[in-house]
Amino acid sequence: MADNDVPLPTRRAELLTRLAQTPDFDLAVVGGGATGLGVALDAAARGLRVLLLEAHDFAQGTSSRSTKLVHGGVRYLAQGRLSLVREALRERRLLLANAPHLARPLSFVVPAYRWWDKPFYGVGLKLYDLLAGQAGLGRTELLSPTQTLQTLPTVQPQHLYGGVRYWDGQFDDARLALALARTAARAGALLLNHCPVGELLHEQGRVAGLRCTDVETGRSFAVRARCVVNATGVWVDALRQQDSVANGQSVHPVVTPSQGVHLVVDREFLPGDAALMVPKTSDGRVLFAVPWLGKLILGTTDTPRDAIEPEPRPLAHEVDFILGEAGRYLRRAPTRQDVRSIWVGLRPLVQLQPEGSRGHEATQAMSREHAVLVSRSGLVSVTGGKWTTYRAMAEDVLAHCTEAGLLPDVQSEVTAHMRLVGAPEMAQEVSLSSATSLDLYGDEKKYVLALEGADAMLADGLSEAMVRFAARHEYARTVEDVLARRVRLLFLDARLARQVAPRVAELLRQETDADPRLDAFLRLADKYMWLPEQGA
Numbered sequence: 001m002a003d004n005d006v007p008l009p010t011r012r013a014e015l016l017t018r019l020a021q022t023p024d025f026d027l028a029v030v031g032g033g034a035t036g037l038g039v040a041l042d043a044a045a046r047g048l049r050v051l052l053l054e055a056h057d058f059a060q061g062t063s064s065r066s067t068k069l070v071h072g073g074v075r076y077l078a079q080g081r082l083s084l085v086r087e088a089l090r091e092r093r094l095l096l097a098n099a100p101h102l103a104r105p106l107s108f109v110v111p112a113y114r115w116w117d118k119p120f121y122g123v124g125l126k127l128y129d130l131l132a133g134q135a136g137l138g139r140t141e142l143l144s145p146t147q148t149l150q151t152l153p154t155v156q157p158q159h160l161y162g163g164v165r166y167w168d169g170q171f172d173d174a175r176l177a178l179a180l181a182r183t184a185a186r187a188g189a190l191l192l193n194h195c196p197v198g199e200l201l202h203e204q205g206r207v208a209g210l211r212c213t214d215v216e217t218g219r220s221f222a223v224r225a226r227c228v229v230n231a232t233g234v235w236v237d238a239l240r241q242q243d244s245v246a247n248g249q250s251v252h253p254v255v256t257p258s259q260g261v262h263l264v265v266d267r268e269f270l271p272g273d274a275a276l277m278v279p280k281t282s283d284g285r286v287l288f289a290v291p292w293l294g295k296l297i298l299g300t301t302d303t304p305r306d307a308i309e310p311e312p313r314p315l316a317h318e319v320d321f322i323l324g325e326a327g328r329y330l331r332r333a334p335t336r337q338d339v340r341s342i343w344v345g346l347r348p349l350v351q352l353q354p355e356g357s358r359g360h361e362a363t364q365a366m367s368r369e370h371a372v373l374v375s376r377s378g379l380v381s382v383t384g385g386k387w388t389t390y391r392a393m394a395e396d397v398l399a400h401c402t403e404a405g406l407l408p409d410v411q412s413e414v415t416a417h418m419r420l421v422g423a424p425e426m427a428q429e430v431s432l433s434s435a436t437s438l439d440l441y442g443d444e445k446k447y448v449l450a451l452e453g454a455d456a457m458l459a460d461g462l463s464e465a466m467v468r469f470a471a472r473h474e475y476a477r478t479v480e481d482v483l484a485r486r487v488r489l490l491f492l493d494a495r496l497a498r499q500v501a502p503r504v505a506e507l508l509r510q511e512t513d514a515d516p517r518l519d520a521f522l523r524l525a526d527k528y529m530w531l532p533e534q535g536a
Contacts, residue, residue: 007421007447007473008185012512015192016214019221022190025051026407028210028225030197030239033063034173034387035370036231037180038394044187045414046398048407051223052181052189053212055196057481059177061310062233063387064485065345067262067300068292070095070103070169070388072132075279075286077124084369086131091389092169093135099179099420101442103171105137106290108277109151111329112161118142121279125166138167151274154331165274170292172438173387174485178474179420180390186421193475200228200239200379202246207378216477216514227406229397230381234308234348243379254371255383257308257346261318262299264341264492265334269326270296281325289326293438293461295340295492298326305346311524312344316532341494341528350384372400380406391415440487447473458500462487467504471511479504479521494528501525 027043029036032054040052054060072089073081096103110125112118125140141164148163149155181191194215201209201222209224230239237253244251269289270276276289290297301318319336327333350371370385370393380401385393394415401407422442441448451472453464470476470486479501484490489497501521508516 007444007469008182011472012216012477012514015190016217016219016221018190019051019192019223022049022051024209024224024226025049025190026225027051027227027229027401028053028223029229029231030210031231031233031235032058032177032181032191032193033061033231033233034059034177034180034390035233035382035385035393035397036229037177037184038390039229039231039382039397040189040191041180041184041187041418042391042394042398042415043407044184044189045418046410046412047188048410050184050189051225052184052191053195053197053210054191054193056310057193057478057485058181058191058475059174059485060480062345062347063177064174064491065260065262065343066173066387067260067288067297068170068173068290069106069288070171072128072168072388073386074125074128074166074168074277077127082131085128087392088386088388089128089132089135091392093132093137094391094416095171095176095388096137096169098415098418099171099176099423101422101424101439102176102179102420103169104438105167106170107138107151107165107167107274109143109148109155109274110164110166110277110279111148111152111155112163113156113159115161118162118164121164125164128166136167137169140164140166151272152270152276153272154268154270155276156329156331169388170275170290170438171387172293172440172488174488175438175440176387176420178485179422181475182421182473183418191475193481194477197239200243200246202377205247205377207243207375227401228379229401230379231383231397233383234346236348236381236383240373240375240379240381243375243377247375247377249376251375254351254373254381255348256351257305258349259303259305259312259315259318260300260345260347261303261314261322262297262343262345263319263322263334263339264295264297264343265338266340267291267294267296269330269332269334269338276329278325278329281321282328283321285321287322287325287329289330293488293492298322298334308346311527312346313527313530314342314344314532316534319531320534336531336534339531341491342531343491343528348383370396372397374400374404374406378404378406380404458503459489459496462489462500464503464507467507468511471508476508477512477514478517479508480517480524482508483521484524490525490528494525497528498522498525 026048278287451465505518
């Protein structure tokens with residue numbers, strides 16, 4: 001690693017001082033999820049003065065609760081949305097190339113239990129290959145029953161006609177968000193988590209900036225910016241409404257939240273390196289069983305929700321659905337007692353149909369594409385989309401900002417081949433021979449090991465040095481920041497995360513001299529272990 005790649009210091013006091021001493025910015029981004037971080041990085045790479053503010057932690061909401069897939073969208077093929085699939089496949093390739101330590105190719109197998117399943121899904125997935133072109137990760141293959149069982153050793157063998165194997169990508173969503181944040185900081189952007197925006201500032205009917213507050217100190221800052229981007233995901237309508245009220249106008253909501261539930265069980269339920277994909281379950285939904293960081297992710301659901309909560313809870317029928325469908329395809333059916341962790345995320349679906357349409361069929365029909373809206377006062381709002389296309393979304397947002405006269409017309413397409421923090425120095429071609437596991441730190445590993453206490457392990461995959469590194473160089477302020485997103489222990493084994501939390505809190509207190517919010521994390525871990533009553 002070159003000297004100029006040494007991790008940037010992210011001491012809270014220094015960041016707040018810089019915020020107070022900066023008179024204005026070209027761009028202020030509200031929201032530190034995939035979309036906001038992508039916009040911040042793209043703008044900073046173009047030489048603009050950029051500020052990003054996140055109310056909680058980077059990727060704390062939807063962006064850390066995905067199915068961990070970098071994909072083109074196989075199910076969109078059946079909907080005929082080929083341009084959407086083609087764009088996502090191109091972005092998939094770029095993401096794997098720019099963050100090879102956090103994203104990798106992964107094979108998926110669709111088991112066939114009816115004679116026509118193999119030719120039917122085989123044709124569709126061959127089209128998937130064709131649309132990918134040079135961006136493809138591997139060739140779709142038809143598997144015999146024996147080959148299918150070799151690839152998925154614990155799949156149900158009765159009435160198995162074989163399967164179809166295709167390739168997509170897998171990644172660590174929260175770690176990728178953090179890499180985007182740190183890459184944007186290296187490009188000159190100022191990023192602050194745990195610093196919510198309280199209000200927009202208007203001058204002569206135009207958005208001129210915002211007011212934010214540091215959670216730890218209670219210190220308030222008035223920030224001027226030529227352009228403000230609202231990238232708050234499922235909460236995007238709240239800031240749009242505030243903007244409209246200030247100008248005596250009204251806006252219609254553009255987001256309908258959909259809830260996705262994921263269950264985590266041990267890998268013994270599906271050993272091997274391949275994922276299981278069921279394109280059509282008993283009620284028409286898609287089911288995945290995906291190996292990830294030593295565990296197995298089962299999911300996901302697609303349930304419309306009215307309430308927008310920071311920590312949504314799973315519904316009993318969602319848990320029953322996932323376990324029931326998994327039991328149909330695996331020799332040993334996972335039970336509630338096997339669940340190590342459960343997490344729920346809210347997807348910001350763009351409303352494209354009349355209000356009143358409900359059910360998972362309704363949310364499946366809504367757009368996974370993004371939408372960019374520019375208000376009369378100049379507030380730019382973006383919502384929808386998915387992780388795979390975050391970079392293309394960022395380019396589109398900045399194009400809208402430029403077209404509206406809010407930002408200067410500067411060089412575009414600057415991030416297509418920009419490698420993210422932690423990526424190996426030597427460029428690596430994405431291929432099927434890529435690493436079979438994710439390397440969270442990549443080329444920065446030597447900095448982690450150099451810290452005091454590097455040999456003191458708190459749990460498998462978590463050392464004291466990693467906690468110190470997270471506090472010094474990765475914006476971590478709380479136990480949750482560390483155990484949920486700097487490492488993924490809360491998402492993998494909530495009970496184990498609860499056990500190591502007190503020691504993590506001690507280390508954070510030493511590093512930050514701030515409240516690590518241990519009690520709040522213990523309550524959160526209990527939620528990740530909680531399952532609703534069966535059939536309730």
